[in-house]
Amino acid sequence: MLKKELQIISEFTPKINTKNLGLFFGSSLSHRGSYRRVSRVRGQLHVFSSIAMRRRLLDPSFSVLLLFFSSIFILSSISNRSVNAEVITLNSEIFNDKMQEKDTAWFVKFCVPWCKHCKNLGTLWEDLGKEMEGEDEIEIGEVDCGTDKPVCSKVDIHSYPTFKLFYNGEEVAKYQGTRDVESLKRFALEETVKAATKAQLEDDAEL
Template structure:
């Protein structure tokens, strides 16, 4: 029997891999990373700040796939404190992707 990952895990993988490319482009900078909740009032000012890079997650509170990502964003912020080590980040992202794929497979739900 052939096992196939549901579509959401592929989406999660693509999202996380795109974050690697974004973060690798700024890997030489030494900046403390933190998770900030952006609002309609702060979004434009924050993401247009000079010498900053943003990884923005758009989600809705009722989306179970967003919920499956759990504390990924807080964990990513903690991993990115201090020097940005792309190899460590790659390992972190791949581990989180595997967790999300396993959870999606266990849920056995192909809905988006």
């Protein structure tokens, strides 16, 4: 058993042979030591295994490979997060730019964290975002009026929750119907078609 353990150690550390290991542990391969010596050898086996693993981690080629796979994992996580972001959080830094996107409708929820009516919505807005995922010309957004008061003041938000649809930078409709996914989706689609048709007629008139 002792010979086998020393042989395993020598495989992890090629520069150290079994004879030297025998001298190192203060015992001969031809004599079996006490249980205490055997336990000590087993302990040294774990030490040498750890050293070998550390040397492998410090190897430049191994480090580069580890960094490569770590980068892929991080990028994949970021990508998945972006793909799954059906509802986009809007703030004062990006709100105006997003609303001005050409031929794009934004259906936006305005809320504050302390409003009980906002809390009662539950996952309604997230569910709507998932339902509208295939509609490339309609984006679902939300604004926290507690942290972005200037945005909410600019678009005349005085009660919560408020749902408004914007198209090409202009407010085109305010939703006041039943708060369920199907009704909200129908409203967004119908109002977007109206706004897009109006914008197209205006563009044609300018030609």
